Amino acid sequence: MNQTLKFPPGFLWGASTAAYQIEGGWNEDGRGVSIWDCFTHTPGKIADNTTGDVACDHYHRWQEDVEVMAELGLNAYRFSISWSRVLPTGYGKHNQAGLDFYSRLVDALLEKKITPLITLYHWDLPRGVQDAGSWLNRRAIDWFTEYSSLMYRTLGDRVKYWVTLNEPSVCANLGFNEGTHPPGARDKATSLQVFHHLLVAHGRAVRAGRAFIPDGKFGIAPVLMMTYPAADTPADREAAEEMWLDSNSYQLDPLLRGAYPEKIPTDKARADTFPTILPDDMELIKQPLDFLGVNHYFSFFLTRGSDGKPQFVRSEKVTAVSDLGWPVYPRGITDLLLRIKNEYVTVPIIITENGISLRDEIASDGKVHDPRRIAYIKGFITALQDAFSLGVDVRGYFHWSLMDNFEWAYGYGPRFGLSYTDYPTQRRIIKESGREYARIIAAGGI
Numbered sequence: 001m002n003q004t005l006k007f008p009p010g011f012l013w014g015a016s017t018a019a020y021q022i023e024g025g026w027n028e029d030g031r032g033v034s035i036w037d038c039f040t041h042t043p044g045k046i047a048d049n050t051t052g053d054v055a056c057d058h059y060h061r062w063q064e065d066v067e068v069m070a071e072l073g074l075n076a077y078r079f080s081i082s083w084s085r086v087l088p089t090g091y092g093k094h095n096q097a098g099l100d101f102y103s104r105l106v107d108a109l110l111e112k113k114i115t116p117l118i119t120l121y122h123w124d125l126p127r128g129v130q131d132a133g134s135w136l137n138r139r140a141i142d143w144f145t146e147y148s149s150l151m152y153r154t155l156g157d158r159v160k161y162w163v164t165l166n167e168p169s170v171c172a173n174l175g176f177n178e179g180t181h182p183p184g185a186r187d188k189a190t191s192l193q194v195f196h197h198l199l200v201a202h203g204r205a206v207r208a209g210r211a212f213i214p215d216g217k218f219g220i221a222p223v224l225m226m227t228y229p230a231a232d233t234p235a236d237r238e239a240a241e242e243m244w245l246d247s248n249s250y251q252l253d254p255l256l257r258g259a260y261p262e263k264i265p266t267d268k269a270r271a272d273t274f275p276t277i278l279p280d281d282m283e284l285i286k287q288p289l290d291f292l293g294v295n296h297y298f299s300f301f302l303t304r305g306s307d308g309k310p311q312f313v314r315s316e317k318v319t320a321v322s323d324l325g326w327p328v329y330p331r332g333i334t335d336l337l338l339r340i341k342n343e344y345v346t347v348p349i350i351i352t353e354n355g356i357s358l359r360d361e362i363a364s365d366g367k368v369h370d371p372r373r374i375a376y377i378k379g380f381i382t383a384l385q386d387a388f389s390l391g392v393d394v395r396g397y398f399h400w401s402l403m404d405n406f407e408w409a410y411g412y413g414p415r416f417g418l419s420y421t422d423y424p425t426q427r428r429i430i431k432e433s434g435r436e437y438a439r440i441i442a443a444g445g446i
């Protein structure tokens, strides 16, 4: 590898969160109900039977959280809007108190010279849209455009970076195929149709955004992983390619080329599962992007399983495993970005999520020592600098997450934060990894 470059001034050094995972205040000041409220209020859906009713209480403690960001030296912050906080039923009459909340947050960020990057949809669909058929009903696309336009109108004078959707493939798959996220459906065909409609909604929202905010920067944040053959054999190489196609091409081809991959994994290609596509859909999906957000957590080493499908193998190259069992392989981000650069038109890249779950604890010295997260951050930022040195146009890195929060179906067990959330007291304690990240930011890299 060449000598790695550091990132230039103007590089976005940030952290990410999502509304349902941190806000709480679930029924305050006119907020409408979202599908995550319904899901978590149903016993047995969340590992530790918790909810996001209070979460990190960010709805009340946002000023303190902005202070934490400033202490970390962040110059950017990615957060999402709770759709039902601003449009309680999902469409129609807006809730001014909800809009004011985000407006105040944006002002506080700008005052600290922290660039806001807003995610419009991080999975918390209003119940009103769910009741009307969720993303299977194409009216959801209109309502999402209406909601996006409301946010552009409200914040577009101050917020330039917009992520339409967070991980549409995960939302479609876990919500409609695996059933572990709301609405808890289990049907492959439905999940692929939902995925398709999400992409159309993305296209519509980008198009609307350009009309409202001519100098806006619009992107999307798919989760992307690197796939490697476990051994250098034709069978393993094929397995790795199949997984690449299934997880990455299936998202990037429609977005960046305007077509689903020609070679589609068999379970997606079957006529009875392939989505219905209306004439203008693919054109809409392929909106020019100002950046591609990349959520990246792991790489997979693959072989051909006895059932014929690609199967994960524990590779000795994996340097660590998170407490959720996610394999850590920093080099994967370099290879992933290089392959994206080679296979698709070059779009600037912003790493919109990257992080590790650990069971952190407060030590007797009052600090939170998390050397495994420090190693993770250093490893990935170094690997990102490698990608940059090799010509990938990387513009920002957002660590997941600013603080420990509600980790969806897992509840509060996994901790991803740079700042520790002491849930009983809601005290924030910057972890040692947060301190290290602050040093890296101050130095402009590693």
Ligand code: FCB
Pocket: 018, 021, 166, 167, 170, 223, 295, 353, 400, 407, 408, 416
């Ligand atoms: C991503 C989600 C984010 C968080 C991290 C750990 O898939 O976008 O909300 O749950 O994983």
